Amino acid sequence: MAEKLITIKEIKLNNNCPECYNTNGLQLTFKQKFKETTLYKSITDETTQEIECKTCNTIIYPVMWTDDIERVFEYQRKAFTPKKSSIKLKKKAWLLIALLGILIIAGVAVVIGYK
Template sequence: MYYHITTYYDLVGTKKIPCKCPNCGNRDSLELEFFQVRTQSGFLETTTKGVTGILYCTHTKTEIPPVIWTDEIENYFNVEKKKLKLKPTKIRFKVENKKWFYTIFGILTLFILGGIAYAKYNMHQTEVLNERLENITPGDKVEVLYTLMENHSVKQSGTTWFLVKKVDGNVAWLQRNKDYVEDHNFNFDKQDTDFNGETIEVNLKQLNKRGVFGLDYTNQKFSGFITDIE
């Protein structure tokens, strides 16, 4: 989307100067008008520090272009420009667009607050999951994003659940659910009788850190990441 930029010149002062007119030679007819630059584009209106001027001859009733200003006129212009009381420089939203601005601002605020709330929720859920894994016991069920490797290549990857069958020392025994799928949202049956797949031994310390690595997988190397616990 493109917006046309419109420039406005707001009169901020006038000053008669006793300089010789470059056109008619009169010394009592020159008047400087000072203008502060203001721009509008899209939603914004900006008052700048920029000042420009017009030199007008009241005798001939003509404007004197800057290209024929004398050094004396230039000096008066620069001196008087410093004395002006300019409007404060600012950026504001155009009145007719304030409704749209506040609507967009409100939507963005809701998105940001929603993102913060979602991040805090995920952080809390992660803390709860980690705490439960540190105290894992037989009968718990864990959801695992897993990868099976064979001959240095991926044989299978997806999501499944494991039932904790036994915990002893630094080792836990997990038995896989009958289902394993690529869709994370698959509705698993998680009755104890549904866990009739292979049983693997995993390092308990790694499991507490959400990692699942088979210790005695001689035919297939197993690795996984725990995403949920029940």
């Protein structure tokens, strides 16, 4: 089962980076988990957030956040709407469902034929 995070929204922040003190390098990224198996693809409800400074290439963890960064993060988190969770069946799954249906119908027909 392959799981990966897909980027849903990227936001540039005007706050100072706690590492390099640059004001135009911070970027907030919202990602959502995507699962793929041989039978289906699905988008889950699980989301992650990450703040990265593109100037010094540093991930800014919550321990390093200033009050300003925390306020902006909370605002953006409330404004963010993730994609709805969904499941899409692949051809193999549909073939298995059809085969199972045919087997059930054949089994019922055999039982009715013996009576």
